[in-house]
Amino acid sequence: MAKVLVVTSGKGGVGKTTSTAALGAALAQMGERVVVVDFDVGLRNLDLILGAERRVVFDLINVVQGVAKLSQALIRDKRLENLWLLPASQTRDKDALTDEGVQTIIADLRTKFDWILCDSPAGIERGATLAMRYADEAVIVTNPEVSSVRDSDRIIGMLDSKTVKAEKGERVEKHVLITRYDSGRAARGEMLSIEDILEILATPLLGIIPESQDVLRASNVGSPVTLNNAASAPARAYMDAARRLMGEAVSMTVPTERKGLMDRLLGRRAA
Amino acid sequence: MMNLLRLLAGRNASAPVARERLQILLAHERGLRGQPDLLGLLRTEILAVVSRHVVLDPDKVIVRMERGKNVSTLEVDIEVPNGVERSIAMAAQ
Secondary structure, eight states, X not given: OOEEEEEEOSSSSSSXXXXXXXXXXXXXXXXXXXXXXXXXXXXXXXXHHXXXXXXXXXXXXXXXXXXXXXXXXXXXXXXXXXXXXXXXXSSSOGGGOOHHHHHHHHHHHHTTOSEEEEEOOSSSSHHHHHHHHTOSEEEEEEOSSHHHHHHHHHHHHHHTTSSHHHHTTOOOEEEEEEEEEOHHHHHTTSSOOHHHHHHHHTOOEEEEEEOOHHHHHHHHHTOOHHHHTTTSHHHHHHHXXXXXXXXXXXXXXXXXXXXXXXXXXXXXXXX | OHHHHHHHHHHHOOHHHHHHHHXXXXXXXXXXXXXXXXXXXXXXXXXXXXXXXXXXOGGGEEXXXXXXXXXXXXXXXXXXOSOHHHHHHHHHO
16 A cells, blocks of 8 residues: 655755655665655755756656656666656746646556655645645654744644545644754753654654754765665664654664763763 | 753753743644634624624724733724714614
8 A cells, every 4th residue: 555655844944855865765775665756846856865866857747737657757766776756847837736636646656656755845835735635644844943843833734634634534644753853952951852842743753863964965965864874873763764654663762973971971861 | 060061951941941932832823723814704703793783884994913922912993984873873774
């Protein structure tokens, strides 16, 4: 049974595209057939994060408008044979994305893949609502920061009311993914803690991605962080999150970089 | 050592403030959710009720919500034309 998962947040710049690429790659590394779909029409970036920017010929809008077949627009990852990308259009008007078009494409992708990861644009407009429209599950990417948490709360409200599942009286299974987390700062009371965020959003936790230089390093070279440096703290955190999506029970820890005595003392206080 | 850490923690502990602000804000915003145009609705209904008794210019009915720290105020400003008795009589017909 294929699963449609939207990666969303409301706020921009919190790590939706990075997380889509990393979770998509992690699931593919586990043997799942995965397609990542970029819904950010006009401002596509998933192709760049995946290192496929020079291989884009056709895009989502071309398929919606019947200019290209789905199979022509899908780009297979060069490193992971189970990972595919359906890029967004860079130039076309975002109104070209229609509800019917998205419905048709998602239904088609369901027959070909185990996972369909929809990378939502920021905001709460058409692109974001269409990205979540047909979702079975949602990953709400949240930074430990007030504006991000507020926007996540708003998005959770939309997932509970504007999706096809919600309209049928069913529930989109929601997970919070906390990114850019600094356990030291949280322990010192300088940053919202995991407990604070989960209590406020009242949504289960999928994973905690620590703030790390490895994330930028991976995007610089166009490789999902789980592929680029699998041993790094964010890569391990994304792999754990992907295992939880697969239904495995993985204990919730914040993977860490090499730590000094001071960090360890402060880290322990966080627990 | 721990005392020193605690002292450091206390000085920079802005997270509790963030948490409290969010809890208050989101409690308010969740209340409004699902009825995004509360003011529009209030305006329509207030206009309907008052119009039953007084002839009004719909454009002269202003409904405003001001959010304060502890309480919010709902301000309803209705301009009634001069000769209220006549308006009342007309509305009664």
